[in-house]
Amino acid sequence: MEPALVDLFCGIGIGSLGFVKAGFKIAAAVDIDADACRIYEANLGVAPIVGDLRQVTGAAILKRADLKRGELPLCVGCPPCQGFSSLRVTRLKKGQRDNRKSLLRVFARLIDELLPKVVILENVRGLAFQRNKVFFDEFVMHMRRLGYFCDYKVLDAAEFGVPQHRHRLILIGGRNVIPVLPETTHSDPGSGDKKTPWKTVREAIGNLPPLKAGQRDDRIPLHEAAAHSKSVLEIIRNIPPDGGGRRDLSRRLWLPCHKKLASKKKRGAESIYGRMRWDAPSPTITSRSHTPSCGRFVHPTQDRGITLREAARLQSIPDNFKITGSKERVGQWIGNAFPLDLAESLGRQAIIYA
Numbered sequence: 001m002e003p004a005l006v007d008l009f010c011g012i013g014i015g016s017l018g019f020v021k022a023g024f025k026i027a028a029a030v031d032i033d034a035d036a037c038r039i040y041e042a043n044l045g046v047a048p049i050v051g052d053l054r055q056v057t058g059a060a061i062l063k064r065a066d067l068k069r070g071e072l073p074l075c076v077g078c079p080p081c082q083g084f085s086s087l088r089v090t091r092l093k094k095g096q097r098d099n100r101k102s103l104l105r106v107f108a109r110l111i112d113e114l115l116p117k118v119v120i121l122e123n124v125r126g127l128a129f130q131r132n133k134v135f136f137d138e139f140v141m142h143m144r145r146l147g148y149f150c151d152y153k154v155l156d157a158a159e160f161g162v163p164q165h166r167h168r169l170i171l172i173g174g175r176n177v178i179p180v181l182p183e184t185t186h187s188d189p190g191s192g193d194k195k196t197p198w199k200t201v202r203e204a205i206g207n208l209p210p211l212k213a214g215q216r217d218d219r220i221p222l223h224e225a226a227a228h229s230k231s232v233l234e235i236i237r238n239i240p241p242d243g244g245g246r247r248d249l250s251r252r253l254w255l256p257c258h259k260k261l262a263s264k265k266k267r268g269a270e271s272i273y274g275r276m277r278w279d280a281p282s283p284t285i286t287s288r289s290h291t292p293s294c295g296r297f298v299h300p301t302q303d304r305g306i307t308l309r310e311a312a313r314l315q316s317i318p319d320n321f322k323i324t325g326s327k328e329r330v331g332q333w334i335g336n337a338f339p340l341d342l343a344e345s346l347g348r349q350a351i352i353y354a
Contacts, residue, residue: 003073003354006030006065008110009103010048012333013040014317015076015122018343020044023351024074027065030056035325036333043321053106058113073354074347075116078338079103079123104135108142115146118350119173122338125154128169136169148173151180158281159184161341163199164314166284170346174353182349201300202278205310213304222309222323222330225302226290233303235273236292241301245274271296276306282314287335289314290327308334316341 004027007016011033016026029048031037037048049056049064062069080103104127111119127136143150152171157164160182172179189197209217213233216224228236240248274296276282288294292305299306306314308330312323316339323330 003351004065004067006061006072006075006114006116007048008053008061008075008077008107009079010036010040011078011336011338012036012323013044014315014321014340015078015338015343016040016044016046017321018338018340018345019074019076019347019350021340021344022347024347024354027067027072028061030061035329039323039325039333053103053110056110058110061110061114069113070115072114072116074118074120074350075111075114076120076122076338076343077107077110078121079107080336104139108139111143112146115175117175117177118179118353119143119148119171120346120350121152121169121171121173123169125167125169128152128154140171143173146175148175149178151178153181155181155184155342157339157342158198159186160345161186161196161199162281162314162316162339163201163204164282164285164316164339166339166342168342172346172350172353177353179349179353182345185345198281200279201276201282201314204282204313205306206278208307208310208313210302211304211307212302220309220319222312223307224309225304225307226327228292228304232292236298236303236305239273239275239298241275243275243277243280243300245296246272249273273298276300285311285314285335287332289335290331311335315339 002023002025005019005024006027007029010016010029010031016029020026026044026046029040029046030051030053031048032052034050037050041047126132140150150171150173154167155170157166170181172181185196186198187193187195208223211225213225214227235253238249238253273292275298276296278300283296286295289297289311290305290308292298297305311334315334315337323333
């Protein structure tokens with residue numbers, strides 16, 4: 001019999017699908033985004049509870065799952081991470097609190113109410129460092145008081161078969177059992193390691209039909225290239241293929257905002273309008289990865305930004321997983337997803353303890 005899974009902050013369900021592929025069965029899922037839950041149900045056949053987890057009780061989740069406290073094999077939680085991210089766009093005013101950080105405490109409260117056998121937490125690596133570490137330490141202490149042993153580490157999704165460098169803090173907790181995180185399966189082919197080489201951008205998107213800026217391929221959902229202005233197209237066309245970046249451009253092609261970023265030496269500015277490399281994993285796919293001005297999101301050789309289909313493949317999302325909505329929402333859902341191949345690897349480890 002397949003062990004049951006509850007997925008909190010489930011989004012459109014890419015992480016859930018990975019755990020299903022590892023052998024789990026979805027008993028319940030929860031997310032505040034009704035549109036994301038609609039996509040989840042259409043693809044996974046389970047209707048999530050639509051609600052704010054600050055108001056949803058563990059009892060309601062257990063009722064949906066038809067389980068009692070202490071019976072649930074696995075609970076997965078990926079609380080919205082922007083409050084802990086070093087790339088946070090929203091700047092808080094002095095004295096203002098970021099309420100997204102409180103969602104980690106909400107997750108801790110729900111673990112108490114559900115008391116699952118195994119817990120998996122996924123979040124940005126910034127949660128484990130500097131001023132955010134107090135939140136993570138508090139969470140770990142809460143887990144220990146409930147009788148959980150925890151193993152946690154910052155993992156790179158590329159080391160688990162995802163064609164993308166995506167560093168995330170992963171915690172696995174086991175009640176009355178000492179769990180360990182899974183061993184990596186992939187590595188840098190130049191390292192001399194005998195593991196499977198990293199999956200590359202070429203492997204993920206190299207067989208998709210070529211497009212020009214503004215074109216779409218109606219045969220492949222989400223494979224539509226954004227149209228670019230003349231000035232942006234000139235920038236892109238002058239970026240060397242296969243890994244070139246803004247620094248390779250003549251300064252006359254720099255936009256005023258690029259010069260401003262360079263003068264301030266702002267973190268991340270070097271990646272703006274950068275091309276991906278064919279034979280390496282992509283950089284981290286974000287909610288704005290279909291926008292070249294937001295990072296190294298230009299196609300390795302074609303003069304355009306990557307499409308949402310390419311972003312999805314770099315997140316290890318299968319083509320038959322149907323995602324519908326505005327470009328902005330689809331980009332957000334793809335960028336925020338728990339990469340399927342990483343989730344499956346964690347699921348295969350968690351099922352040992354569940």
